Amino acid sequence: MFTPEGPSFRELAVQALSSVEHGYDLLAPKFDHTPFRTPEVILDATATVLAGLGPFGRGLDLCCGTGAGLDVLGRVCQERITGVDISAGMLEVAARAHPEADLLRGDVRALPLGAEYDLAVSFGAFGHFLPKERPGLYAQAYAVLRPGGRFAFPVVAPARPGTPGHLALLGFDAAMRIRNALWRPPFVMYYRGFGLADVRRELATAGFSVELYALEELGRRPDGSPRARLVVATK
Template identity: 35%
Template sequence: MGDHVDHAAVRRSYDTVAEEYATRLGNELDGKPLDRALLGALLEEAGQGAVVADLGCGPGHVTGWLAAHGARAVGVDLSPGMVATAARRHPEAEFREGDLLALPAGDGEFDAAVALYSVIHVAPDELGRAFAEAHRVLRPAGLLLVSFHRGEEVRHLDEWWGHAVDVDFRFLDPSRVGALLADAGFTVEMRMERGHYAHEVDTRRVYLLARRN
């Protein structure tokens, strides 16, 4: 725990739960109307046929939703197990294995990007680098939608759905995240906070929509 993140442990943990994660949460957007509304707004601004990255895509359910709603969607995840699961479940999208701190993408490749609960696995001193990478791969004026759990705690899991894992979930201060986005060259245009839906873990969830300067 602390301020260090073992990226290999995070990768192994998500490899371990990839199939179960996809089975349990592959349809979770069906029960998240506010999330769908924000994703829809992002796509409307980006325009029909926009190239949209899903950073930390997991089993690809959000990537698949973006593709189904007119985007050329590209999912990126640290876990090769997640990437394989996502590619099998969502052949309409593209998936790449890669780290948020060194994205497998060219400068300005994407018209928009989402990072839904993926930055919670980045160490505090790495968040700025992650946002700088998002800035690099977005075109000028491209939009980035970031979501995370609000707070200061770190929740550690040794066991997840009966599988042995080693992963931290870091809650974040919205003001600090906003400041780091600004430092990376973004302007935050919208902030939304909501409680949890009945099927979610009991946390406060924050969404920031930022535009690349």
């Protein structure tokens, strides 16, 4: 839920009618007071799994935003950590919270980096990429990792059809598609269509081997399956 320190309805409306980059520039000062920030329970659960796979040397947060993922990298990486984001406003907030990190403004679909990282992470950003763009994103992640490096990100199990959560996602997705059909520039943010089977196949095509780890801190569904998993793709 939004806190009193979060953006007003008018501020959200202005953001939603902007481009992705400018929208996040506007939202940046209040972003950490919105439900869009990755919850601490997911960050902590991710750090726990990665700590068991590490330690790592250099770390990279793709679409770092205000720096939630940098907190995770700081716990599991022994060398420098770097964040990349397209929004200058989000990077300004991240710089204040993480003076120890190197922050770069750039498009993760065309990273200006070499194969020098041992771990790359990303949190909550994949909804900003159309399905046809994801293979290129995974190829970029592969390119910046050293041999044996890992690309990790959490995936929450989809809501059951007909549940309030599922209906809310359908409504949000429909609203964004109508907005983008009627207004320019587009604001790509689609939370549906990020299926685990597709992700695993696309990562394998990019050259990764893929493992899944249950994020047990988030519990399990009635059928016993995890409510969230950490995808760990190894170069």
